[in-house]
Amino acid sequence: MITTKTSQTRRDCPDIDPRELTLSPKIREECGVFGVYGADNAAATTALGLHALQHRGQEACGIASFDGEKFHTERHLGLVGDAFTGDDPSERLPGHAAIGHNRYSTAGKTVLRNTQPLFADLAAGGFAVAHNGHLTNAFQLREQLVADGAIFQSTSDTEVVVHLVARSKRVQFVNKFIDALRKIDGGFAFVGLTNKELIGARDRQGIRPLIIGKKDDTYMLASETCALDMIDAEVFREVEPGEVVVINESGIEFIRAFPKVPERPCVFEFVYFARPDSIVGGQSVYEVRKKMGQRLAQEVPADVDVIIPVPDSGVPAAIGFAQESGIPFELGIIRNHYVGRTFIQPTQQIRDMGVRLKHSANRKLIEGKRVLLVDDSIVRGTTSTKIVRMIRDAGASEVHFRSASPPIKHPDFYGVDMPNAERLLAANHDLETMNQLLGSESLGFLSIDGLYWAMGIEHRNADFPQFSDHCFTGEYPTALIDFDRKSNGQNPQMSLLVEVA
């Protein structure tokens, strides 16, 4: 796929201030989870793990520990490094077992009651739980539970699972938990903590990731391997799709909660979410991204003087493109690292302002050059438009743009905070129009086959796709119960409470 701009007329996006030549986070993973059993400073270990997973959620974080008798929780808005630095968190959160959570939120001030881990005093004992992903039938289940007298503390879909566990008639805790899992649908990776065990669980098709780590005799659970590297632990293996893992004094036990089905991990872990030094599904994320760039250079080459990555997510693909094409790779966009907490507040206005202050063009390098910008993907296109304009204003003679993933045409329902279809650029425009909107000389996307090739798969299996690639293809791995109910006018009321302080 490639297009060439035929007309010199720049079609203006009137909602973009020409001075806002900046970048903003395009899509956001909703969570990262971590858990450890049998560590001396379980809470400190968890804080380190969460810090390594900070890229998966930056608006709130929390840790729950169990000290043999009591549970302790601490939940904060903001970054792990701000919340859990200073004194050793293990002093406030004692115990040999702990779980933790990083989160993105969508609402403003009311976020704390939704911050995880959630905790409940059940008849079976205390239960803390944290969750990465999204349930596609949470509203339906919540409605049934409330009608039956359940009182929800939060508007989080995670709490549905807690109530299902509380009401399960099974005797053993793990069986109560599996009872609950069998009622929910969607993409999820859970870590749970009871007075006996650390529990992990992954959805039937493995849409969301969960890894088991090991260090000496201690086991951990984490969303990504980079959290294990942080604490110098080894990768043990991934939790299998549909599997429940129980870690306790006796060691580690694996329970199959669901019958085996072909797995379909989310392709966006490779494209955008995972840290480049993580290993996902046995592959180096950095290497996969470089191969996306390499293949992109073959599929949609560009006749330019210099290749500039859109920082920071476009860097590996840009290196791959540069190595394949032989065109020099240069740092044409300088990032200001000193962006304070304020700038990541979730209002659009502040986000825009934050990013306006975040990057600048390296003018001397760009002046008079034909520039190729390489990014990992294009979502709404506002970011790409701003950056094309910034590079042109810095004196580039031509600005070409390449996306190291295919056009995004469909929303996500499994824990990725992506815009509705109406706001997805590629869902509403053809390649030619997108090129005009971006204001670029040419625009190109990686093909679906190119994407699969970079992930090490010869061909996408059209009948049983090897990955959850619904954002590109519209083929969802599960039913979308809540979404369908909503389409039928059943608009769910989560809570009538506006919590001020």
Add this chain to the structure above:
Amino acid sequence: MITTKTSQTRRDCPDIDPRELTLSPKIREECGVFGVYGADNAAATTALGLHALQHRGQEACGIASFDGEKFHTERHLGLVGDAFTGDDPSERLPGHAAIGHNRYSTAGKTVLRNTQPLFADLAAGGFAVAHNGHLTNAFQLREQLVADGAIFQSTSDTEVVVHLVARSKRVQFVNKFIDALRKIDGGFAFVGLTNKELIGARDRQGIRPLIIGKKDDTYMLASETCALDMIDAEVFREVEPGEVVVINESGIEFIRAFPKVPERPCVFEFVYFARPDSIVGGQSVYEVRKKMGQRLAQEVPADVDVIIPVPDSGVPAAIGFAQESGIPFELGIIRNHYVGRTFIQPTQQIRDMGVRLKHSANRKLIEGKRVLLVDDSIVRGTTSTKIVRMIRDAGASEVHFRSASPPIKHPDFYGVDMPNAERLLAANHDLETMNQLLGSESLGFLSIDGLYWAMGIEHRNADFPQFSDHCFTGEYPTALIDFDRKSNGQNPQMSLLVEVA
């Protein structure tokens, strides 16, 4: 009742630093409640009402409002004046109906989840509730509810009522609420807010107070009349014992939730809790306290030069004693009004330190005089001991002590934070020994009959006492289910969670 110190030997209380000649709060009411329906600035009105009720609870406060569509809550540790001053709280908490709560807590940092009003999203709609008093079967009910899958957010006994409402099968909300009330026992005054109405309720025997106020067409509920004075409202009438009040657009409706039984309001409202300018059961608290002092002067006179009140609760009784005896009333103890927030933190150490800084003797007035100290009551005796010593160190030739209420020998179970029997001075010592422990020349208490006389009743009815006077007599107005279970070794586990932040 009077005794005279026969020996000059001062029996020393070794745990009292002789320099800590200070006063501390002896007993603490646990709560004050307020509610209003149909006011333009319901939340601001509620904040003013809570401010007038601040003496009933100083460690936390909260307000919930309903704006016709959503509920808003704001809950804080600390004083109303700190929490709700500055901008008009009605801006953050909009709506024409609101309820509020002042509270004492016993636990340290974990208090916020217990701060009221509590809120729950029920199938029937939103429900906010606040409570003054204590349930005597809350643990038993909680255990049953948790076994049935209920998940509690707090350790407050108030939440038991919320779960009972959520699980009631009655159709109308008020009936669900009455359903719940009929399952609980103890002393209570509830204010509740739904999307249709403001609800008030008082226990069968009226142990805890609840007043209805009116201003133009707007009704309020409050623990004491001083909250109505604050906002220039009239007293409409008291909520009757066993009555439920429903205030909504159609006006005010009274429902009898329990059959009528002889009422037994708590005598401590007169002795200590209520503000002197409040009218309780139709009587001026200030006048009743003066009459306690007047009667005390008759029952246990003192041959002294000057009468000094223990500030501030002993002042009205001291004035009554002085007027009856003709002995001059003087301010012999000066109170430092500028005691910051820190000093009211609920640890014993800080409380002691706070009060050490809070009062001083007016030496010139005391030197060489025979002094009579008048206080409202003696609980643990540590305060009285300190103050006797402070007055003696200031040069008094004799120090006599009078309590304007009878000896306190039994604990409370209806919302008053009073020490266990082991720590009640009068439960463990006879008058002579108490006098020696205090270090006073003479000690005297008001009689039970004197107390009833001051409250306007000729004689206490031994079969059906007109007041809940269990602290003096040991006669409790209700069964003590949780206490008995505890005595039988069924020690309840409220929550396994230690919330750090």
Add this chain to the structure above:
Amino acid sequence: MITTKTSQTRRDCPDIDPRELTLSPKIREECGVFGVYGADNAAATTALGLHALQHRGQEACGIASFDGEKFHTERHLGLVGDAFTGDDPSERLPGHAAIGHNRYSTAGKTVLRNTQPLFADLAAGGFAVAHNGHLTNAFQLREQLVADGAIFQSTSDTEVVVHLVARSKRVQFVNKFIDALRKIDGGFAFVGLTNKELIGARDRQGIRPLIIGKKDDTYMLASETCALDMIDAEVFREVEPGEVVVINESGIEFIRAFPKVPERPCVFEFVYFARPDSIVGGQSVYEVRKKMGQRLAQEVPADVDVIIPVPDSGVPAAIGFAQESGIPFELGIIRNHYVGRTFIQPTQQIRDMGVRLKHSANRKLIEGKRVLLVDDSIVRGTTSTKIVRMIRDAGASEVHFRSASPPIKHPDFYGVDMPNAERLLAANHDLETMNQLLGSESLGFLSIDGLYWAMGIEHRNADFPQFSDHCFTGEYPTALIDFDRKSNGQNPQMSLLVEVA
């Protein structure tokens, strides 16, 4: 002096909201000082002393200590109890010598640079200083110093003294300090700390107070004796007017900085500022105030049913009035003690709101009664008007008002924050009009002779008045250089800096 209301027409003060039936601080002392040399925990001792002096200034406080090598300072907005509680301040402020300061400020956010003790690194070593009072030629001196290259850190008149010390050519530090004192005029009490000694100084005529205390071998300086009581120290003697005191390792030394002149302490210490348990000029403040009330009952009696003090400053005079007249003393105005920090913010709006929430009438006591209100003084009259109206609205059949000091007709220039003459009620109206403005049945003031009698002096010496009574008489004890310059249009520019944070 007495008047009787002849007309029933109530002349309305249109700027008073009829619902604002409340009280506000009428006049404010600007400071309290404390110093100690040779104590193990000098900073903690100073914090306790400042706490006892809190009534002299509540908007900022600070402590400076010297540890034998370095000076340490800590300065805060707000109350001593908030600023210096928690950990022992001696840990942060080590050393055997310390000075401290309480202060009222007039400006808003910029107050911290004016908070004392001030500190300067002089060629002679470090110098910390704190000050109660006001210099009447500070602007003139400041102007000269700045013209000569001095750079001021604050807008405080205290800093003038620091620069004068820095520029003195004398060799010994004490002589430099005396050099500086001889250049200033006004009313002042200084405490200063160098690397060798604690220094105290009082103005020529002793307008502002300063007491020497002693405990074992340790000497202290304090504005009032109540600060010595707090730490169980004895009164040694007052610093004499015009005297400089030097306390160091060798003991205590007295230096006469100015020749002796007849002393004229400020009469307002007795009328309003000093705590009732303090001893000023050898007399009990409580007793003097009672005698003011006693004499008031003789000079302007009232035919009423009940005597009610305006809390809290009117209480001793009301007791004196009641004992002299035989009319019962009652608590007719109840004070809400739980007024948070917010309410003492120095904006007029918040101050009014604060006091609106601060007091209420004890209705049952007042209804149908002829009431006499006794207050210590009347300044602007707004407070008195509000309280007369509050008592009348509570049902009093008559409301009479008595001031236990003469009419205030002239402003102060020696450290008392009093309104300009235009805003002083008695400076602008005769007795009859004042009575009408207050809305009282009758109004009466203590005479000047009565005031002197209460302070133990037979007659005021018209040629050499024994007290600084300028607020009542207009006779100022010093020249008013800055005031005269200002009257001549020389409006001084203190600072061009508006400090935002």
Add this chain to the structure above:
Amino acid sequence: MITTKTSQTRRDCPDIDPRELTLSPKIREECGVFGVYGADNAAATTALGLHALQHRGQEACGIASFDGEKFHTERHLGLVGDAFTGDDPSERLPGHAAIGHNRYSTAGKTVLRNTQPLFADLAAGGFAVAHNGHLTNAFQLREQLVADGAIFQSTSDTEVVVHLVARSKRVQFVNKFIDALRKIDGGFAFVGLTNKELIGARDRQGIRPLIIGKKDDTYMLASETCALDMIDAEVFREVEPGEVVVINESGIEFIRAFPKVPERPCVFEFVYFARPDSIVGGQSVYEVRKKMGQRLAQEVPADVDVIIPVPDSGVPAAIGFAQESGIPFELGIIRNHYVGRTFIQPTQQIRDMGVRLKHSANRKLIEGKRVLLVDDSIVRGTTSTKIVRMIRDAGASEVHFRSASPPIKHPDFYGVDMPNAERLLAANHDLETMNQLLGSESLGFLSIDGLYWAMGIEHRNADFPQFSDHCFTGEYPTALIDFDRKSNGQNPQMSLLVEVA
């Protein structure tokens, strides 16, 4: 310069925890300055400029504005983005002229009184000033000023200039300022604000940089051009060494404060401080750094599989090395961008901990490879040692290290926070030993001639070096008066004050 490790024995640095494989800031510029005259929102413009200069100082920042009548200042610890985001700072800091400052500090809590801009009320009017650099005779001047009665507010050398201005007998303000400049020595760039003008000044030899920007009719001053890019302003020209610039209503005026001498800008602006997109002395910093890498590849080539930059300062040189050598450039070290404020606190312990959490090795990329690490410089060597070990632990078969600047052997005295000579690796060890200490297979440095070549100069002029390169050569451009006095035992006492709060 190149060495090859001959022995396999790794000499261990025992003070390095093998798990601390991390990076820390090696050297720190002390300040960045900005000023603007004639802008509508001068303070907001200044905040944006400071944000772009954040890399020059991250521990404190401040802005002073002049509104035509008054000056306004706001000073904070921490980052510009934290301090000045939210509401438009121009509302708090009104006016058309403003100056600002970013700063590194060395002391802990007492930093605020040293935070700039400093302000003084002089007889000539208000004066705000901020400063990048360091004076080499500040102690000597301070001592003279204090002896003459000057009182310093801070321990900053900048304040010396303020006092010199205050005491100058010249009439015009600019002449007073030049008077002061002529008394000081060292490296400096000043921005000052009076009630009439914005003033800039640069030291005789231009050691510290200062640029003039222009946008429409508005002039700015900034430490680097990236601050002008941020606000879309043009570069007007650099302030010349020894020049004073005055910007006011009449436009811009240039005054030569010192006679012309050959200029010697600090070479470290190119090596480390300046942002890569800045233009310094007419040259692109990014290009100069690439050329350092290119020349390094020629001088000390390496036979490796992959080139990995030490992030982020080593990136341009690594790209230059890779392009010259043809060896692939890869991101082998992943930086965690989410490092909170806590981690940049200036204690060694936290700095180490911060960086431990800040980077990780991209293991899959490194395993089995011969790796070349390229960094901009080596200061103490601790960072380099940690990173070599991190790469080796990640599985590299060989680890080689190259510094894109010559060995640093001498400390700085012109505003760069660099360790003493005892802690500089190259000052104490030969190349072979350094290679062993680092644990690398080979180690190489750029030559001095290579450095000059990269900056566009054929040969270093040994008699009149074109740059201040004293860290490499020991040839200082000025006398070192304070340093020499200190060496002679005259240890200056800056302040006896330890400010606690």
